[in-house]
Amino acid sequence: xxxxxxxxxxxxxxxxxxxxxxxxxxxxxxxxxxxxxxxxxxxxxxxxxxxxxxxxxxxxxxxxxxxxxxxxxxxxxxxxxxxxxxxxxxxxxxxxxxxxxxxxxxxxxxxxxxxxxxxxxxxxxxxxxxxxxxxxxxxxxxxxxxxxxxxxxxxxxxxxxxxxxxxxxxxxxxxxxxxxxxxxxxxxxxxxxxxxxxxxxxxxxxxxxxxxxxxxxxxxxxxxxxxxxxxxxxxxxxxxxxxxxxxxxxxxxxxxxxxxxxxxxxxxxxxxxxxxxxxxxxxxxxxxxxxxxxxxxxxxxxxxxxxxxxxxxxxxxxxxxxxxxxxxxxxxxxxxxxxxxxxxxxxxxxxxxxxxxxxxxxxxxxxxxxxxxxxxxxxxxxxxxxxxxxxxxxxxxxxxxxxxxxxxxxxxxxxxxxxxxxxxxxxxxxxxxxxxxxxxxxxxxxxxxxxxxxxxxxxxxxxxxxxxxxxxxxxxxxxxxxxxxxxxxxxxxxxxxxxxxxxxxxxxxxxxxxxxxxxxxxxxxxxxxxxxxxxxxxxxxxxxxxxxxxxxxxxxxxxxxxxxxxxxxxxxxxxxxxxxxxxxxxxxxxxxxxxxxxxxxxxxxxxxxxxxxxxxxxxxxxxxxxxxxxxxxxxxxxxxxxxx
Amino acid sequence: xxxxxxxxxxxxxxxxxxxxxxxxxxxxxxxxxxxxxxxxxxxxxxxxxxxxxxxxxxxxxxxxxxxxxxxxxxxxxxxxxxxxxxxxxxxxxxxxxxxxxxxxxxxxxxxxxxxxxxxxxxxxxxxxxxxxxxxxxxxxxxxxxxxxxxxxxxxxxxxxxxxxxxxxxxxxxxxxxxxxxxxxxxxxxxxxxxxxxxxxxxxxxxxxxxxxxxxxxxxxxxxxxxxxxxxxxxxxxxxxxxxxxxxxxxxxxxxxxxxxxxxxxxxxxxxxxxxxxxxxxxxxxxxxxxx
Numbered sequence: 001x002x003x004x005x006x007x008x009x010x011x012x013x014x015x016x017x018x019x020x021x022x023x024x025x026x027x028x029x030x031x032x033x034x035x036x037x038x039x040x041x042x043x044x045x046x047x048x049x050x051x052x053x054x055x056x057x058x059x060x061x062x063x064x065x066x067x068x069x070x071x072x073x074x075x076x077x078x079x080x081x082x083x084x085x086x087x088x089x090x091x092x093x094x095x096x097x098x099x100x101x102x103x104x105x106x107x108x109x110x111x112x113x114x115x116x117x118x119x120x121x122x123x124x125x126x127x128x129x130x131x132x133x134x135x136x137x138x139x140x141x142x143x144x145x146x147x148x149x150x151x152x153x154x155x156x157x158x159x160x161x162x163x164x165x166x167x168x169x170x171x172x173x174x175x176x177x178x179x180x181x182x183x184x185x186x187x188x189x190x191x192x193x194x195x196x197x198x199x200x201x202x203x204x205x206x207x208x209x210x211x212x213x214x215x216x217x218x219x220x221x222x223x224x225x226x227x228x229x230x231x232x233x234x235x236x237x238x239x240x241x242x243x244x245x246x247x248x249x250x251x252x253x254x255x256x257x258x259x260x261x262x263x264x265x266x267x268x269x270x271x272x273x274x275x276x277x278x279x280x281x282x283x284x285x286x287x288x289x290x291x292x293x294x295x296x297x298x299x300x301x302x303x304x305x306x307x308x309x310x311x312x313x314x315x316x317x318x319x320x321x322x323x324x325x326x327x328x329x330x331x332x333x334x335x336x337x338x339x340x341x342x343x344x345x346x347x348x349x350x351x352x353x354x355x356x357x358x359x360x361x362x363x364x365x366x367x368x369x370x371x372x373x374x375x376x377x378x379x380x381x382x383x384x385x386x387x388x389x390x391x392x393x394x395x396x397x398x399x400x401x402x403x404x405x406x407x408x409x410x411x412x413x414x415x416x417x418x419x420x421x422x423x424x425x426x427x428x429x430x431x432x433x434x435x436x437x438x439x440x441x442x443x444x445x446x447x448x449x450x451x452x453x454x455x456x457x458x459x460x461x462x463x464x465x466x467x468x469x470x471x472x473x474x475x476x477x478x479x480x481x482x483x484x485x486x487x488x489x490x491x492x493x494x495x496x497x498x499x500x501x502x503x504x505x506x507x508x509x510x511x512x513x514x515x516x517x518x519x520x521x522x523x524x525x526x527x528x529x530x531x532x533x534x535x536x537x538x539x540x541x542x543x544x545x546x547x548x549x550x551x552x553x554x555x556x557x558x559x560x561x562x563x564x565x566x567x568x569x570x571x572x573x574x575x576x577x578x579x580x581x582x583x584x585x586x587x588x589x590x591x592x593x594x595x596x597x598x599x600x601x602x603x604x605x606x607x608x609x610x611x612x613x614x615x616x617x618x619x620x621x622x623x624x625x626x627x628x629x630x631x632x633x634x635x636x637x638x639x640x641x642x643x644x
Numbered sequence: 645x646x647x648x649x650x651x652x653x654x655x656x657x658x659x660x661x662x663x664x665x666x667x668x669x670x671x672x673x674x675x676x677x678x679x680x681x682x683x684x685x686x687x688x689x690x691x692x693x694x695x696x697x698x699x700x701x702x703x704x705x706x707x708x709x710x711x712x713x714x715x716x717x718x719x720x721x722x723x724x725x726x727x728x729x730x731x732x733x734x735x736x737x738x739x740x741x742x743x744x745x746x747x748x749x750x751x752x753x754x755x756x757x758x759x760x761x762x763x764x765x766x767x768x769x770x771x772x773x774x775x776x777x778x779x780x781x782x783x784x785x786x787x788x789x790x791x792x793x794x795x796x797x798x799x800x801x802x803x804x805x806x807x808x809x810x811x812x813x814x815x816x817x818x819x820x821x822x823x824x825x826x827x828x829x830x831x832x833x834x835x836x837x838x839x840x841x842x843x844x845x846x847x848x849x850x851x852x853x854x855x856x857x858x859x860x861x862x863x864x865x866x867x868x869x870x871x872x873x874x875x876x877x878x879x880x881x882x883x884x885x886x887x888x889x890x891x892x893x894x895x896x897x898x899x900x901x902x903x904x905x906x907x908x909x910x911x912x913x914x915x916x917x918x919x920x921x922x923x924x925x926x927x928x929x930x931x932x933x934x935x
Contacts, residue, residue: 029866029876035736035827035856037869039890044877047886 004077012073016066023065057634064630071623087213087608089191090132091181093146093229094121097199098138098160099167100585103539104200104317104593106237113237113595117198118159120236124196127603128152133182137175139163140543141564144175149182162320162542164515164564164585169203172227195231196601201594202233216605222598232601239595243271243313244321246586250511252329263309263326264293268591271313278305278325296328306511306580318593320539320585325568327511327580332391332502336361337376339368339384350382350479353491357498371401382479383442392471392501394494396479397442403472404448412441412459412477419452425467425525427500430454431492433463438482450474465497469576473497509560509571509579514586518561523573525556530572531563538567539585649746649753649793650918657919661758661926691715726767726817727759728810728844730803731795732824732832733770735870738797739825740853740914745797747914748823748851753792754918755821755925757785767810767818768792771831772801776810803835811835811842820846820907821925825856826898827871836905846907847925850898853914857891859884 004010034040048054102114109116125134128151136147136156142165147157172195181191192211205224208231210217218232225231246268252261267273267290275294276284285294296307306327316322336354340346346365354363358378368374370385379388383397399406414437418430433454443460444450450464450472462476473494477484484490509521523529529550544564552558563569566585571578650658694703694714704717729752737745756766760779768791769776779788811818820839824832832848839846861867861879868874877883895911902909908928912921 027864029864031866031868032859032861033739033868033870034859034861035739035825035853035870036887036891036894037867037872039887039894040867040869040877041872041875042890043883043886044875047883048877 006076006078009073009076009078012076013070015073016069019065019069020062023062056637060630060634060637064627064634067623067627067630071620071627074623075620090129090213090606091191091193092124092128092132092134092606093137093172093176093193093195094124094134094156095137095144095172095195095197096121096160097167097197098163099590100162100164100320100587101200101318101590101593102237103162103320104237104240104242104595105319106317107240107315108238113200114159114162116236118156120198120234122156124603124606125150125154125156126152127606129607132606135179137172139165139167141165142168144168144172146175146179162539164542164544164566164587169205169226173229174227176227176229193229195226195229197226197231197233198236199233200235200237201596202235202598205231205233213608214605216602218601222601233598234601235596235598237595239597240317240593241269241313241315242318242321242591242593243267243269243311243316244318244591245273245309245311245324245584246321246588246591248309248324248326248512248584250326250328260296260328262293262295264291265309265324266291267311268588269313269316271311271316274310274312275307276310277307318591320566321591323539324512324584325537325582327568327582329511329579333358333377333498334361335376336363336378336380337374337390338363338365338380338382339372339374339386340365340382341384342367342369347382347479349485350380353485353494354380357491357495390470393473395472395474397440397476399444399448399450399474403450403466405445406442406476407445407460409440409442409478410459411439412456412462413437415457416454416462417457419455419461423451423453426465427503428496430463431489431496433489433493435487435489436462436477436482436484438477438484440478440481442476442478444474444476463493471497471501509581511581513561513563513581513583515561515563515566515583516586518559520557520559521571523552523556523558523578525552526554527552527556527573529558529578531560532570532572533565534568534570538565540565540567542566649750649789654918658754658757658922661922692718725759725819726765727756728767728776728807728818728820729756729769730807730820730822730835731770732822732828733772733795733798734825734828734831735797735799736827737825737851739870740855742853742914744825744851744853744914747912747916748849749792749795750918751849751851751912751921752821752823753789754922756788756792758922758926760785760788769804769807769810770795770798771803771807771835772798774804774806776806802831803838807835808838811838811844818842818844820844821849822846823849823851825851826895829898829901833901833905836902836907840906846905848902848907848909849921850895850902850909850911851914852895852911857888859887
């Protein structure tokens, strides 16, 4: 049976009837009264062809004309095999599995399973019947997401990103209902909906009968049901070994230990694990055990963001779990720069004090003038107003521009007392400083952007501090002309300030975290934090949030995780990095990258047998040929004198 | 009724022709014109048996001496002309934008009017009429014209007995004028044969319409002949050429057949004016009586 693709043009067939009407009206015999009837009879007998010749000519004319007009009408109406009366249209959901295991590499095809599945989807699209439609479905955060309706020849588009969340096939039916049907699918017969699942490891699905139109596509045993729809599964890739991390934990050493901590990891598969510091190869390790522990002797002046854990294995098919970046907690102060006024000798007491308070750091000491640039982690300015670029500033009798000014030196006898009672944001308790005295004391002028800690009864504010992007401690005593370094209160103050400074970053967040787990942090106070993924580190190309906003409770506690993508994250507060951590992916069933080979399906079976894909509407052409032959025949008959 | 045949101007011109004919008649001597009527003339005509009451002076005694029977010797009466107007009333005569039937009646009526001045009698009849209408010289012009106008087309038939008798009665004093389109030539030829038999001088006025000779037809045409069966024909130049040739051949054959009977023939188109036709006939001497 045939039907018309553009039935609205069928009215063109009326042209045939119109032509017949016009033709016969034009052929109307005009009446004329004449004499010499016997002469007219004689002439007619001589010149008029026989009746059968006239009838033949008339039939040829009608045949040629009606064939040409019918050809035009058929061409416009688009004669085609019946689609709706015999075979219902097909709405095919091409579900592409974009789980992590689909990133497994096929050494035979030199492509990932994901790319193979995407190529297959394009093949299926190219094999659709003209009136059928397909919809490519992939998974985002475990839920099916349907793309636009595609027809034969449309592009399948790029492969979907990896979705680390487990898929929920039961939501496919809801997805179908949500997207609805294409408009031309509405009339009867109802469309056949089916799912073509492209995956590497078929899920356990209940058996189902094959849809009426698709029996030839796959044997009955291959048909299952998913989300209430008939489903056929096709697998891509090949079986292979996968070695990777399944656990990584960093336990920091207690304070005072020579080690920074202990890194332990467990592996799956057969491969060698290695670890190396980022940026330099001072220490590298390689382990052949399935489970290992790596004691890290991280120096305080380590110039590295951490270390990378790597798995090396021959014919490893999945690389997503082969790499973990471990952001080691770095000491905020690794280098110290002591500036002294020009022409003045170095103060050994100040240097020795810093070596005692911050052992193991690199200390540099030099002369400087006001306004000179100075870059280090901790800059100690001994009465020199430099332009420091540092994590922390310890200022003796001078302040860098922008923070404020100090008054000229004066004498200050013992009599310092605290400015305020409680300053929890400092992170330490200010000791009793009443014994501090000096011949050179530099009180702060008003308008200084520091918080007063202690005030001299005669000289004004001599101790002040600030926190934020840069921690600043101002001491209004000259290290040489005061007892600040000699009485215990001064070094105690420095020790507490430095301890608070060093302990702020190290304990907030563990450096390693499985992305499916969550961990609790204690920020110490109510604040809004931001967790932001570093786009340059980790496997990437996955669905999931890249950043989160975390609002702590009033007590400063908050829970971070689970996260949707693996990678390196930064914990920020008002733009300042508080901590770094790595969220790594662990999903042992997926990491197995199991593969079940299934015989490939013949996509040509998507087209019903009765409706070949290459069917061409020959009718208009045949009619045109008939018209042409009729014209030639008419001409030949005229040449032969058979017709007039 | 007469106005339907002629306009006033045409009648005026015809009357002038008629006056000319009357003047000729009044000046002519009696017996100047040869007569077909046997009577008391000077020229011998024929014999007939004597019957009681006949003038004995006309008995041919010489014949009586030879045959011992009484015969009267008959002489031709002094010449008088009888004009017999015969109309072919075939249906084909009623054709043409300038109708042939009307043209025939106009020609014969004009000739009749003129002849009334010079002839003794004008006889009028269609071929199939059972009686011949007679109009003498002193008759009413109006009556003659009304009689002509009242004639209608009927059917094509052979000449009636009355028409033949009219030819036979005074054969040599009679001039026959037959108006026909020669499409049913049998009647006309029969009439001419009769005329020849009785010594009647005959002239055939052969009428035709222009659209008969040059039909303006083209394309698919259902032809409805006025006499004959209809037929469908696609008319093109080739058909028209064949038709014209056939018609020409036919008319030529008709003229030959007419002349074979000793009659004269003139071709007249239905569009031609009457007066020139009458003048031509007068000049030809056709309206003069027998010698």
